[in-house]
Amino acid sequence: MSDMISSFFTPSFVALVIRVGTPLLFASMSAYVASLAGIPNIAVEGIMLFGALFGVYFSAISGSAWIGLLGVLAVGVVLALVLAFFTMKMKADPIMIGIALNLFATDFSVWLLLVWTGSKGTTANLPSKVLPTVNIPFIENIPIIGTIISGHYFLTYVCIVMAILLAILVYKTPFGLHMQACGLDEHAADSVGIKVNRVRLIAVIMSGIFAALGGAYLSMGYLSIFSNNMTASRGWIGIAAQAVGGGNFLIVTLTTGVFAIAQGIVSKLALTSLPSDLINTIPYVCVLIGLIGLSVKEYRKRRAR
Amino acid sequence: MTTEKAKKRFRITDEGPFEVLRILVSILIALAVTFVVLCFVIEGDSIPARLGNAGATFIKLLTYPCKNMFYFGYVLVKMVPLTFAGLATLLYFRTGLFNLSTEGVFYIAGVACTYFAVSEARLTGNPFIDSAICIVAAGLCGGIIALLPGYLKAKFQANEMVISLMMNSILFGIGFWMIKTFLAISGVTGTSSAPFVASARLTTIIPKTQVHSGIIIVLVMVVLVYILLFKTKLGYAIRITGLNQNFARYSGMGAFGLFMSVHFLAGFIGGMGSAVELLGVYQSFTWSQLPGLGFTGALMAMLGKNHPIGVTVAAFGISYLRASAQLLANSSPVIDIKLVSVVEVILTLLISSQYFLRSWREKQLLKEEQCNE
Numbered sequence A: 001m002s003d004m005i006s007s008f009f010t011p012s013f014v015a016l017v018i019r020v021g022t023p024l025l026f027a028s029m030s031a032y033v034a035s036l037a038g039i040p041n042i043a044v045e046g047i048m049l050f051g052a053l054f055g056v057y058f059s060a061i062s063g064s065a066w067i068g069l070l071g072v073l074a075v076g077v078v079l080a081l082v083l084a085f086f087t088m089k090m091k092a093d094p095i096m097i098g099i100a101l102n103l104f105a106t107d108f109s110v111w112l113l114l115v116w117t118g119s120k121g122t123t124a125n126l127p128s129k130v131l132p133t134v135n136i137p138f139i140e141n142i143p144i145i146g147t148i149i150s151g152h153y154f155l156t157y158v159c160i161v162m163a164i165l166l167a168i169l170v171y172k173t174p175f176g177l178h179m180q181a182c183g184l185d186e187h188a189a190d191s192v193g194i195k196v197n198r199v200r201l202i203a204v205i206m207s208g209i210f211a212a213l214g215g216a217y218l219s220m221g222y223l224s225i226f227s228n229n230m231t232a233s234r235g236w237i238g239i240a241a242q243a244v245g246g247g248n249f250l251i252v253t254l255t256t257g258v259f260a261i262a263q264g265i266v267s268k269l270a271l272t273s274l275p276s277d278l279i280n281t282i283p284y285v286c287v288l289i290g291l292i293g294l295s296v297k298e299y300r301k302r303r304a305r
Numbered sequence B: 001m002t003t004e005k006a007k008k009r010f011r012i013t014d015e016g017p018f019e020v021l022r023i024l025v026s027i028l029i030a031l032a033v034t035f036v037v038l039c040f041v042i043e044g045d046s047i048p049a050r051l052g053n054a055g056a057t058f059i060k061l062l063t064y065p066c067k068n069m070f071y072f073g074y075v076l077v078k079m080v081p082l083t084f085a086g087l088a089t090l091l092y093f094r095t096g097l098f099n100l101s102t103e104g105v106f107y108i109a110g111v112a113c114t115y116f117a118v119s120e121a122r123l124t125g126n127p128f129i130d131s132a133i134c135i136v137a138a139g140l141c142g143g144i145i146a147l148l149p150g151y152l153k154a155k156f157q158a159n160e161m162v163i164s165l166m167m168n169s170i171l172f173g174i175g176f177w178m179i180k181t182f183l184a185i186s187g188v189t190g191t192s193s194a195p196f197v198a199s200a201r202l203t204t205i206i207p208k209t210q211v212h213s214g215i216i217i218v219l220v221m222v223v224l225v226y227i228l229l230f231k232t233k234l235g236y237a238i239r240i241t242g243l244n245q246n247f248a249r250y251s252g253m254g255a256f257g258l259f260m261s262v263h264f265l266a267g268f269i270g271g272m273g274s275a276v277e278l279l280g281v282y283q284s285f286t287w288s289q290l291p292g293l294g295f296t297g298a299l300m301a302m303l304g305k306n307h308p309i310g311v312t313v314a315a316f317g318i319s320y321l322r323a324s325a326q327l328l329a330n331s332s333p334v335i336d337i338k339l340v341s342v343v344e345v346i347l348t349l350l351i352s353s354q355y356f357l358r359s360w361r362e363k364q365l366l367k368e369e370q371c372n373e
Helices: A002-009 A011-036 A044-062 A067-091 A094-117 A143-149 A154-172 A172-185 A186-191 A198-224 A233-243 A248-269 A284-304 B002-008 B015-041 B049-065 B068-093 B102-118 B126-157 B160-184 B212-231 B234-245 B244-251 B254-282 B293-303 B309-326 B337-351 B358-372
Strands: none
Touching: A002 A011, A011 A044, A011 A143, A011 A154, A011 A248, A044 A067, A044 A094, A044 A198, A044 A233, A067 A198, A067 B309, A094 A248, A094 B293, A094 B337, A154 A172, A154 A198, A154 A248, A172 A186, A172 A198, A172 B002, A172 B126, A172 B309, A186 A198, A186 B102, A233 A248, A233 A284, A233 B160, A248 A284, A248 B126, A284 B126, A284 B160, A284 B212, B015 B049, B015 B337, B049 B068, B049 B309, B068 B212, B068 B234, B068 B254, B068 B293, B068 B309, B102 B126, B102 B160, B102 B254, B102 B293, B126 B254, B212 B234, B212 B254, B212 B293, B212 B309, B234 B254, B254 B293, B293 B309, B293 B337, B309 B337
16 A cells, blocks of 8 residues: 555656546636636537547548547537537527537447447447657656656647646737636626627637547547547536636646546556445545535635625 | 407417427427438438438338337337436426436436345335335435535535536446445346346336336326426425526525425435336346436426426437337447437527527517508
8 A cells, every 4th residue: 555655656647647637637628718708618528529539530531640630620619619609699508508419429429439330339440540649859868857748648738738828818818808808797898899709709619629639638649549438527527627716727727637636546546456436436526525615615705705 | 359369369479389389390400400410321322322211211210119019118118217307307407506416316326226126135025115115215315315416505505517417426436336346146246236126126017018107107206296396385486596596585485495405306306217217127227337317307307498298298209219219229220329319419409599590580570560560
């Protein structure tokens, strides 16, 4: 057991956390940017699932992982447009649309699997391609830092770059301010001349792209196949991180980090003889405790006033 | 005189008929899209051949359950859990709560039901009492579990949706572990429980079909939920709170007690549904992942306009297609129960859209005005 605990303080564990944390951060960014602009995107899980499936499919039929990635982006944008169209133009409840898209993704991805491969399990018999891992020259040779920073999948670096860009976009540009305004009060935003629908459309499209990339990471890096229900509630964890952090991107990212560590511990403990079904619930228990703590804190704040 | 006459005349743009029209158009569009999807994947050398094949398969999909009593009975069997889940979720939605825990409740209450159903020592041997023990145990388990998000919502105004989603994953982990560790056949490491005792299982009520007595239980529940919503004080509080939380608070309705009762009732109905499904259809507990019935319940509630009878109709419609697709799954490589998700998603998207067909309706109303002038 002490071996196990000491293994949590090694560079390879940090690298593991980064590996399992990437899809979670994609999911969090997806949930964050959409709800910042006032359209809560509950469909993160579903978009991730479709992203994962279509990444495999497009890379298999084109023979190139990069074309697969383009396909993933297209799928993310299309699903985001569906969400945007029905919530903004047709005045449907975004939560309802999100639930519907999630259910659709869960079921329809299995059907597509069946049609494409003849089995409902995995795409193991599709010749899909995997995005490369990136070894950063020089840094990879530095003992500890090299293990942590270098040698991750391509999309991990994309994720980190996008997170930085997103933070700059939200906090340092007029557009970021517009997004926040739309999320806080669309009428107020409208009255000062912000084109609410356009801002929201862009935010939702970004959200769709983040979620789809999170899915692609799972099936084109982390694993090299798509398997039935492979996102395994990662999208929901992103939504929970957004719920904890609210409009504050730093807190959203830190919360995601905590969930990623929990997930990392799970993948370590999965190798032991402990019951795996119980171990798997650890990240969700963390999320639950975090959410409860947050709402108790806010309740106290309200009462103190 | 003339105005009175005009009022009595049937107009498609009136509230009720327009709603029916909207639903019918949504169904048509959903089926049309399914047909198009079929055309893409069906086997065929030329375009006409593909269209023909797709058409034949499509018509089969729409008519297959009417072929004989067994198939139609299968529709009714499929409808039972969907109606239960829909009833549970509509209570949440009516109160303005976006709680999706019915999924996890279905799972864990199924485990509670299994706890009693696998052991003769915990049962009496009387079929009626045994089934009742299992169903009530599952209901209580579901109700108590649902009180957790209920309490957090009522006391701290926590985000009940995210909490209920996290609970789903946790309940699944715990439930699956319990099934494997305590309720499996001893000595066998499998993913299913020991078989249910015969006296606990629900009896078949229509010979030569799979229709079990659960269909009666679910219809009774539909009536009870209807009475609860529209004939009792609690139901009134539920509806008013759903329309406007502030109004309910200012008029002196305690939100705490209301939220707790709604969560318990919804959890209870969900748990019952799980037990009825397990005891009616399954020989043992075999769910190795979340069954997806709780989320479908949210769709049923939405499609049925949060009305118990609407939910029943929606559950019947979706079950009809699901049953048909499942029965046809062996005859065609591209038909599977999962294909019905196309119909489900399009129906939900269109019916939840407030503006769907609205401009058409406004145009019609405008035309009428102009005619009258």
